[in-house]
Every structure is written in C-alpha cells, then in structure tokens.
Amino acid sequence: MILLINPRATRPKNRRFPLSLMAIGAALPEGTDWEILDGNLPGMDLLADATAMIDARAATPDPVRAIALTVMPGPQLVSAVPLSKALKTRYPDIPIIWGGYFGSLYPAPVLNAPYVDWVIRGQGEHTFLELLEVIEGRRDPTSVKGLAFRQADGTHWIGPERNWVGPDELRDPPFHKIHIGTYLHPTILGRRSGVYQASIGCPFGCSFCGVISVFGRKEKVQAADRVAANLAFLVREHGMDSVHFYDNNFFLNEKHARAIGEAFLPLGISWWCEARVDTLSRFSDDTWDLLRRAGLKMVFCGAESGSDEVLAKMSKGTTTDQILAVAAKTREHRIIPEFSFVFGDPDEPERETDNTLRFIRRLKAINPEMELITYFYTPTPQRAATYGDVDPLTGTPTDLDEWIQPDWVSWMTHEDPHLPWMDRRIKARVENFELVLKSRFPSVHDGRTRAWGKLVGRILALRSWAREDYRNPVLLRSVHRLAQRTRDDRQAYGHLRQGADALDVAA
Missing domain, CATH: 3.80.30.20 (tm_1862 like domain)
Structure with missing residues (x-):
C-alpha cells in the first residue's frame, strides 16, 4: 500500500483537487492499493491520520511500504518538515519520499535531512514507479533518472534529468x-x-x-x-x-x-x-x-x-x-x-x-x-543566466529547519524577500x-x-x-x-x- 500525503498549503476554504498526487496514484500499476491524505481538508490531523492508517495496515498482507509527500515552497514546506520528521521517528523503516517543486529546485537541503530518504525531481510519474522497484530491491537507484538520494557516505547522488512526457x-x-x-x-x-x-x-x-x-x-x-x-x-x-x-x-x-x-x-x-x-x-x-x-x-x-x-x-x-x-x-x-x-x-x-x-x-x-x-x-535557480545576474543560491539555507523560518517563508512566497x-x-x-x-x-x-x-x-x-x-x-x-x-x-x-x-x- 502506498500512502500519498498532501501537506497543508492553504486554509481549508481554499482547498482544491490534489492533482499532483492524483497523477502519481493514476500511474501506479493495476492492483496497487493507494490512498491520499490531504492536509488542506477541514479537521485534518495528518500525523494522527497517517499513523492510524499505517498501524491499521501493519498486520495485513499489504502494509504501507512507502510514504510520499508533494512539497511546494512556502506554507506547504512548513507543514511537510515536521510531519516528515515525526513519521520517520515513528516508522524508521518506511521510506519517506519527497516530490514537488521544492526538492526539484533545492535538492541539497532536502538530502541533508535524515528524515527524507528519496527526492524525485521534475515529473514524478515514471520516476516513482522505478523508485518502487528500488525500494523492493529489484533495481539500482543510480539507474533511475530524476531520482536523488543520500549515499551511504553522506554524499548526495543527483541522477540525470528524465525526459518527461505530456498529459x-x-x-x-x-x-x-x-x-x-x-x-x-x-x-x-x-x-x-x-x-x-x-x-x-x-x-x-x-x-x-x-x-x-x-x-x-x-x-x-x-x-x-x-x-x-x-x-x-x-x-x-x-x-x-x-x-x-x-x-x-x-x-x-x-x-x-x-x-x-x-x-x-x-x-x-x-x-x-x-x-x-x-x-x-x-x-x-x-x-x-x-x-x-x-x-x-x-x-x-x-x-x-x-x-x-x-x-x-x-x-x-x-x-x-x-x-x-x-x-x-x-x-x-x-x-x-x-x-x-x-x-x-x-x-x-x-x-x-x-x-x-x-x-x-x-x-x-x-x-x-x-x-x-x-x-x-526572489532569485530562483535557473538553467542559464538569472535575471539580474545574481547567484540564486548565495545565502540560502542548507537545512530545512532554517528554510521554514518566517523570513525564508516570506522569501519563498515573494512577499518580503530580504x-x-x-x-x-x-x-x-x-x-x-x-x-x-x-x-x-x-x-x-x-x-x-x-x-x-x-x-x-x-x-x-x-x-x-x-x-x-x-x-x-x-x-x-x-x-x-x-x-x-x-x-x-x-x-x-x-x-x-x-x-x-x-x-x-x-x-
């Protein structure tokens, strides 16, 4: 069973279809059980709900074998960091996977976090399927395009970019x-x-x-x-x-x-x-x-x-x-x-x-x-020159705890970049x-x-x-x-x- 989590990004009255996670679920092989937990729904306690689902499935033939979060810069990152920490503490053997724009733009601080095991960069549907093969021990992670992870010696492996497909x-x-x-x-x-x-x-x-x-x-x-x-x-x-x-x-x-x-x-x-x-x-x-x-x-x-x-x-x-x-x-x-x-x-x-x-x-x-x-x-990492010829990574945090501080949230949302x-x-x-x-x-x-x-x-x-x-x-x-x-x-x-x-x- 695959658990897909949409960390809170907005107030409940502004919630919208969790399209990115729906796309990942749609790509999974027939017969794969998966569920979405959406932190933007009213009354949601993601940690409690995820814990209840994981515990309920633990003794079944199909326990939760991966937890995947989509993470955008800004308020969603603020929600994702403590949630990922808590889930990894409770379930150290279940892989924690991050997808979404934040990890694609800033993979290093995510890979520095011991509570995140895998980062999917760019389009996630096909990369996610191949990552499941890695988790099952059937594939070498370095062969998966679009995948980033922390190696045994602590260094970061950032795989080559995947050629993505259209809708x-x-x-x-x-x-x-x-x-x-x-x-x-x-x-x-x-x-x-x-x-x-x-x-x-x-x-x-x-x-x-x-x-x-x-x-x-x-x-x-x-x-x-x-x-x-x-x-x-x-x-x-x-x-x-x-x-x-x-x-x-x-x-x-x-x-x-x-x-x-x-x-x-x-x-x-x-x-x-x-x-x-x-x-x-x-x-x-x-x-x-x-x-x-x-x-x-x-x-x-x-x-x-x-x-x-x-x-x-x-x-x-x-x-x-x-x-x-x-x-x-x-x-x-x-x-x-x-x-x-x-x-x-x-x-x-x-x-x-x-x-x-x-x-x-x-x-x-x-x-x-x-x-x-x-x-x-707000300067954003670019493939070529950045507007204003500024280095978009200079001074940016190397760990996620700093990224979720108010000043950096204002920076990510373009509200008040210092x-x-x-x-x-x-x-x-x-x-x-x-x-x-x-x-x-x-x-x-x-x-x-x-x-x-x-x-x-x-x-x-x-x-x-x-x-x-x-x-x-x-x-x-x-x-x-x-x-x-x-x-x-x-x-x-x-x-x-x-x-x-x-x-x-x-x-």
Whole structure:
C-alpha cells in the first residue's frame, strides 16, 4: 500500500483537487492499493491520520511500504518538515519520499535531512514507479533518472534529468479516489469552482521562473477534446460550474486557442487561465469572441515590468506595447485581465519601480477592470543566466529547519524577500501604491472588505490617485483594516481569492 500525503498549503476554504498526487496514484500499476491524505481538508490531523492508517495496515498482507509527500515552497514546506520528521521517528523503516517543486529546485537541503530518504525531481510519474522497484530491491537507484538520494557516505547522488512526457501519454485524473464535492467552492467564477491542469511546462525562457528550471523550455498539452471530456464529467456528475486552470501557459498559439474554445462551448462553464501577452496580442477579434463565448472570464498575464529594457533583461520575450494591446482587447471583449508585476530590479530598483508604477496607471486607464498582482523579485535557480545576474543560491539555507523560518517563508512566497538591492522605502512605495489603487478601484476578488469600507476607501483614494500621491496613506490603511471581515488571505490558491461578499463563506 502506498500512502500519498498532501501537506497543508492553504486554509481549508481554499482547498482544491490534489492533482499532483492524483497523477502519481493514476500511474501506479493495476492492483496497487493507494490512498491520499490531504492536509488542506477541514479537521485534518495528518500525523494522527497517517499513523492510524499505517498501524491499521501493519498486520495485513499489504502494509504501507512507502510514504510520499508533494512539497511546494512556502506554507506547504512548513507543514511537510515536521510531519516528515515525526513519521520517520515513528516508522524508521518506511521510506519517506519527497516530490514537488521544492526538492526539484533545492535538492541539497532536502538530502541533508535524515528524515527524507528519496527526492524525485521534475515529473514524478515514471520516476516513482522505478523508485518502487528500488525500494523492493529489484533495481539500482543510480539507474533511475530524476531520482536523488543520500549515499551511504553522506554524499548526495543527483541522477540525470528524465525526459518527461505530456498529459496525453498519461492516465486521466482518478477522481473516484477523492470526495469531489468537498473541493468545489465559490469563487468569482462560480458557485462550484474546481481546478484542472491541461499541459506541462512552458516553452519560453523567462530568467526568473522556477517552471523553466524544472522542465526546461518546452511544453506539452493535452488534446482539447480530452480536456473537455474530463471537465464534462465534473460538470455532469458533480455540478462544477467553473474552473481555474493550473497551466503555466494555457494557449500555445491561436490555432490551439480556437480548438479549446470550440471544445469548451458546450460545457457552459466559466474559466480562468494564464497566457502570454505576445500570444494574446496576435489573436483575431473572432478568436477573442469565441473564447469569451466559451466561458473565458479572466486571463492572467505575466506583464512583469513597464520597461522594454527590463523585459529584455528578464528574457521575457514580450513588449510593453503588447501588454497595452491586451489590456485594450480584454476591455473590448469583456474579459477581465490580471497583470502581474515583479518589483525589485537588481540593477536599478528605484527607477524600475517608478517606471512600472507609471505603466500600471496607463493600463488602468485603458482597462479600468484590470486586476493587479504584485511580487517582489526572489532569485530562483535557473538553467542559464538569472535575471539580474545574481547567484540564486548565495545565502540560502542548507537545512530545512532554517528554510521554514518566517523570513525564508516570506522569501519563498515573494512577499518580503530580504535582498540587498530592495530598499525598504521602495517596497513600502509599491505597497502604498497597491493600497491606493485597490481602494480607488476595488478588486473583484475582494470579498473580505465590507461594503462601507469599499465606499469610504474609494472616496479617500480619489485625491491620492489623481495626484499620484502614495505617501504613507495612514487613514486609508486604517479603514482597510477596520473594514475587513477576515484577514487578507495570502494563502488562496493561485490568484483566485473569494469573490463578491455573498461568496465570502468558510467551508
């Protein structure tokens, strides 16, 4: 029996299908018993539940023979470390396996942890199957691509990268292994929103992106009709009315976008996806109209900077004119754009911040419905040069206990990385700007601020926005704090915060 664990990464009301573990389970040979324990479900005590399952199976012909955890940087790492420690202490003979982005990007600190036996880097389905052969004594671990482990002398073996496969070469998600209804929740997209991933990887080379670090510059997509068939099952059998796609790049090109639009038309769902501004800027009006009719409600774009010079430094491959064009097209076709921006240019952080803030104002003038997502630059290990030519590993912890300290969690989540070029004044300027903008133009995601708070915020922000004055908006900050039903939820999945006030419910 294989135990797959999803350490807590978010609050229960934000839980979503544990797609990565479902993919591993689907890849296991027929007849293999496996279960998922999801720490994001309400009332879950992962250690107690895992212990009960392991103990109950101990005297059976099929005891738990491996425990596998998926681990993302940030809050999930914080959950995974003490859980792995405790499980290894109680069950020293059961292998503990880590997969997910953290171990793929930072294998050394994971391999330094005596309570983790194996690390799967990159795509895990085939590597996991071969690792089971290793655990059964039928295979040499050094022959397994994508596998890393600690050797007898304490040194680290990091195996060669595995050539990964696309979703059409893998089995469909085994939805029968989870309670689907408990994962469908209200968002601004609908009353019963789910998630799905229809592709793997990304073909572009942004020099700050962890996806490129793990998968390289390539992408493989699932056929549009197969995506639609899986979604149709969730719509028909479980009442799903909307979906958030986890794909890092949802549209390969216009032909692919049209295939998706045609396949989604009969579904009657609303959806959110991530796309490139250069790709979107080349779409015809007919394609935009098709996507809107097929249910596209919001599209997230990594705009990243208001400077063509900086976009080139990032190896982004896009231009500010393309960003402006997408803002105009989304307004014309009544689709809400979300633009993310990365603040903290290592060379000229102050000038780049001012340029980008002015550019965001231009976008807001073109499309007042534009949503803003801000990040502070955190260097991520790259295959080639890193944005800003900085060493992404310098100063990073060598052990997991340090990685889960609050300062490093803020670093991993891009909330507050302490970097020498990111002056606190610049960070405060960005945060003040964001507060003024989102007070003047309340976000559609904001279901936590009471109606009176939004009204007062709009009034107070009018003058500041008109005068481009973002200096320490103390009164605005006080109103924002007092009008909150709940704290700002920085642990919502992706960018889908709870929507209108009526949807702001805890599950």
